[in-house]
Amino acid sequence: MVAVAWPMEAPPMPPVRVNRPRRAAPADAVRPTRAEVNLAAIRKNLHAVRKLAGNQRVLGVLKADGYGHGAPAVARTLERAGIDGFAVALLEEAIELRDAGIKAPILVMGGLYGNACDEVLSHDLTPVVYDRGQIEALARAARAAGVRARVHLKIDTGMARLGVREEELPGVLSTLHDLPELEVEGLMTHLACADAPTRESMDEQLARFDVATARVREAGVAFTTRHAANSAALLRGAPALGAVRPGLALFGLSPLDGGPSLAPVMRVRSEIACLRRLAAGESAGYGWTFTARRPTVLATVPVGYADGLSRSLSNRGSMLVRGKRAPIAGTVSMDMVMLDVTDVEGATVRDEVVVLGAQQGPLGRDEIRATELAELAGTIPWEILTSISRRVPRFYREP
Ligand SMILES: *Cc1c(COP(=O)(O)O)cnc(C)c1O
Numbered sequence: 001m002v003a004v005a006w007p008m009e010a011p012p013m014p015p016v017r018v019n020r021p022r023r024a025a026p027a028d029a030v031r032p033t034r035a036e037v038n039l040a041a042i043r044k045n046l047h048a049v050r051k052l053a054g055n056q057r058v059l060g061v062l063k064a065d066g067y068g069h070g071a072p073a074v075a076r077t078l079e080r081a082g083i084d085g086f087a088v089a090l091l092e093e094a095i096e097l098r099d100a101g102i103k104a105p106i107l108v109m110g111g112l113y114g115n116a117c118d119e120v121l122s123h124d125l126t127p128v129v130y131d132r133g134q135i136e137a138l139a140r141a142a143r144a145a146g147v148r149a150r151v152h153l154k155i156d157t158g159m160a161r162l163g164v165r166e167e168e169l170p171g172v173l174s175t176l177h178d179l180p181e182l183e184v185e186g187l188m189t190h191l192a193c194a195d196a197p198t199r200e201s202m203d204e205q206l207a208r209f210d211v212a213t214a215r216v217r218e219a220g221v222a223f224t225t226r227h228a229a230n231s232a233a234l235l236r237g238a239p240a241l242g243a244v245r246p247g248l249a250l251f252g253l254s255p256l257d258g259g260p261s262l263a264p265v266m267r268v269r270s271e272i273a274c275l276r277r278l279a280a281g282e283s284a285g286y287g288w289t290f291t292a293r294r295p296t297v298l299a300t301v302p303v304g305y306a307d308g309l310s311r312s313l314s315n316r317g318s319m320l321v322r323g324k325r326a327p328i329a330g331t332v333s334m335d336m337v338m339l340d341v342t343d344v345e346g347a348t349v350r351d352e353v354v355v356l357g358a359q360q361g362p363l364g365r366d367e368i369r370a371t372e373l374a375e376l377a378g379t380i381p382w383e384i385l386t387s388i389s390r391r392v393p394r395f396y397r398e399p
Pocket of ligand 1: 061063109190229230231232245246247248249255
């Protein structure tokens with residue numbers, strides 16, 4: 001294995017490969033419920049992110065299977081579009097990308113390498129480190145393999161989750177200074193409040209990051225880049241440090257109100273499986289939490305909480321049928337949900353039902369965003385996307 005330096009220029013174009021993202025095989029998709037991933041929208045969002053990042057490098061965050069979109073396909077799209085590198089949470093996620101043929105630098109942020117330091121090195125990954133045990137284990141593995149390992153050092157500037165705390169910094173720096181097997185390529189920190197109404201907390205953390213950076217320099221530990229910005233920090237114009245780490249923005253969602261226009265990437269759709277008429281006073285679903293107040297038409301749709309449709313949307317959310325909203329009627333069950341389609345004229349079996357995304361139909365055009373579902377379900381759009389389970393096949397579209 002040859003340790004490759006974090007590229008200071010754009011990475012070389014990957015060799016030409018027949019490398020179309022794998023589509024779910026028809027056999028995987030008997031049920032009409034599926035997630036459509038628009039790869040052109042991902043490229044568009046990368047373009048928007050690049051503009052905001054100026055001349056900083058962009059590390060696309062693809063943890064949790066690329067926020068539910070399918071990390072290998074998303075990574076191939078972004079790599080071909082010239083992204084500078086990727087960041088994931090788990091070593092396993094990084095190896096999945098290497099196995100998929102991804103050549104760009106991959107930062108492993110979670111910091112848990114166990115006794116798999118050899119795997120980190122043999123897959124040419126860039127680990128994030130923050131404690132001496134981890135640093136020494138990596139150095140031993142690098143020495144044994146006869147390579148120099150690049151690492152990024154994480155500083156805790158207030159998230160209090162991972163990272164070297166202020167009082168531990170001198171010890172960690174002297175350890176790093178004495179280990180020639182390790183090259184500290186980057187310094188990083190993570191922001192706790194980048195999407196808060198004001199930027200005060202973000203700026204406070206960035207100021208602490210500057211103080212820690214000065215101490216790294218004083219200790220004679222060289223580094224070539226720094227990064228802190230997630231999507232929110234990037235969108236609200238955090239100062240340029242060298243690199244940025246957006247996740248959500250690449251998938252077309254802004255953690256802030258307003259901001260540049262981004263293109264939603266994921267669309268989840270199904271079809272009406274069957275219809276029934278209820279008389280006023282009849283109830284439906286588990287616990288009979290829905291009772292018809294008038295003669296009602298209910299449509300059963302084969303998507304449930306096991307697919308990622310939060311059960312807290314019971315009697316709250318809606319879906320799109322023929323271009324119009326139809327409210328969820330009753331309790332979301334594991335594999336199915338019922339919609340009240342009484343006011344959706346002409347609704348029939350096999351009509352498309354959109355759970356997430358836009359629909360144009362004979363009755364109009366509407367769109368359901370992950371942000372809207374998150375608000376209704378009492379969560380955040382990140383959780384909506386990462387909850388879409390693996391039994392929903394991903395179909396990749398190149399419109
Ligand atoms: C998830 C994550 C990001 C990306 O966050 P977004 O808000 O999705 O842009 C960046 N850095 C770290 C350390 C993360 O865990």
